[in-house]
Amino acid sequence: DVKVTQSSRYLVKRTGEKVFLECVQDMDHENMFWYRQDPGLGLRLIYFSYDVKMKEKGDIPEGYSVSREKKERFSLILESASTNQTSMYLCASSLSGANPTNEKLFFGSGTQLSVL
Amino acid sequence: AQKVTQAQTEISVVEKEDVTLDCVYETRDTTYYLFWYKQPPSGELVFLIRRNSFDEQNEISGRYSWNFQKSTSSFNFTITASQVVDSAVYFCALGPNNAGNMLTFGGGTRLMVKP
Numbered sequence: 001d002v003k004v005t006q007s008s009r010y011l012v013k014r015t016g017e018k019v020f021l022e023c024v025q026d027m028d029h030e031n032m033f034w035y036r037q038d039p040g041l042g043l044r045l046i047y048f049s050y051d052v053k054m055k056e057k058g059d060i061p062e063g064y065s066v067s068r069e070k071k072e073r074f075s076l077i078l079e080s081a082s083t084n085q086t087s088m089y090l091c092a093s094s095l096s097g098a099n100p101t102n103e104k105l106f107f108g109s110g111t112q113l114s115v116l
Numbered sequence: 117a118q119k120v121t122q123a124q125t126e127i128s129v130v131e132k133e134d135v136t137l138d139c140v141y142e143t144r145d146t147t148y149y150l151f152w153y154k155q156p157p158s159g160e161l162v163f164l165i166r167r168n169s170f171d172e173q174n175e176i177s178g179r180y181s182w183n184f185q186k187s188t189s190s191f192n193f194t195i196t197a198s199q200v201v202d203s204a205v206y207f208c209a210l211g212p213n214n215a216g217n218m219l220t221f222g223g224g225t226r227l228m229v230k231p
Contacts, residue, residue: 009159040125042207042221043161058218090161102149102211105219107161 003027006091006108013115019078021111023091030096031103032074034058034066037088037110049074050096081115088112118143120210120222128228129198137193137225139208145169149211150184150191155224156204167191198229 007022025032031050035043035058045058047066055066063085067075074093078085089111094103119142129135141150152164165175167184175182179196195202208222 004160040223042120042122042223043209044221045218048218088159090159092161102166102219104163104166105153105161106163107153110159 004091004093004106004108006089006111008111009109011111011113013078013081013113015082015115017078017081017115019081019113019115021076021078021089021091021113023074023076023108024072025074025091025093025106026072027093027095027106028071029093029106030071031094032068033092033094033105034064034074034076035090035092036060037090043090046076081113083115086113086115118145118210118212118220120208120220122206122208122222122225124225125223126226126228128230131200131229131231132197133229134194134196135198135227135229137195137206137208137227139191139193139222141189141191141208141210143189143210143212145212151209151211151219152182152191152193153207153209154204155207161207164193195227198227200229200231203227203229 004025013019033048034046037043044060046064049055049068065077091108092105121140148169150167153161155161181194183192205224205226207224211219
């Protein structure tokens with residue numbers, strides 16, 4: 001069965017801390033995505049990657065960075081966490097395709113991050 | 117700019133009732149894709165359907181059906197004879213045909229099915 005695994009289900013951090021959110025997929029997918037989910041706003045794309053060491057900004061990249069050193073792993077980094085980054089973070093992956101935004105997405109269970 | 121509106125933020129029904137979740141979209145693209153995803157309490161979004169803008173046929177899958185109306189820019193989702201297990205947040209999403217443009221999600225509709 002296909003799987004996208006996020007390292008933590010719940011995380012509590014303090015303002016100013018550097019935060020790492022990890023995501024691993026076992027489907028040999030080319031594309032990986034990080035979204036944040038906020039009530040009423042749906043999912044908004046932070047960053048995505050269509051290949052190892054490649055990354056593209058999404059709609060709301062400010063305050064975030066990403067790392068993709070291996071195909072199966074995509075990390076989201078909050079360089080200096082702030083309270084407005086309190087949110088649910090969802091990782092997703094999809095097969096390679098000419099247009100990665102139109103492929104079926106496979107999601108992890110999410111990480112609920114609270115920044116105090 | 118693309119936009120997806122799910123006007124119903126929460127819907128509550130009693131088991132066995134039929135329920136329709138509305139989705140209205142805006143795009144300037146002539147070719148695009150529409151999706152529905154289900155997010156159960158476990159948190160993991162699950163793909164339900166993808167529809168190409170050229171294919172306006174309605175689709176039925178068991179108790180689920182989708183009504184795509186290009187003329188009104190709507191892609192509504194109906195659950196027939198709802199069950200408690202259908203309780204979840206449902207997201208509609210719009211995907212452009214141009215690589216490099218992003219999938220746009222609606223705000224989601226929380227469906228609560230009571231026994």
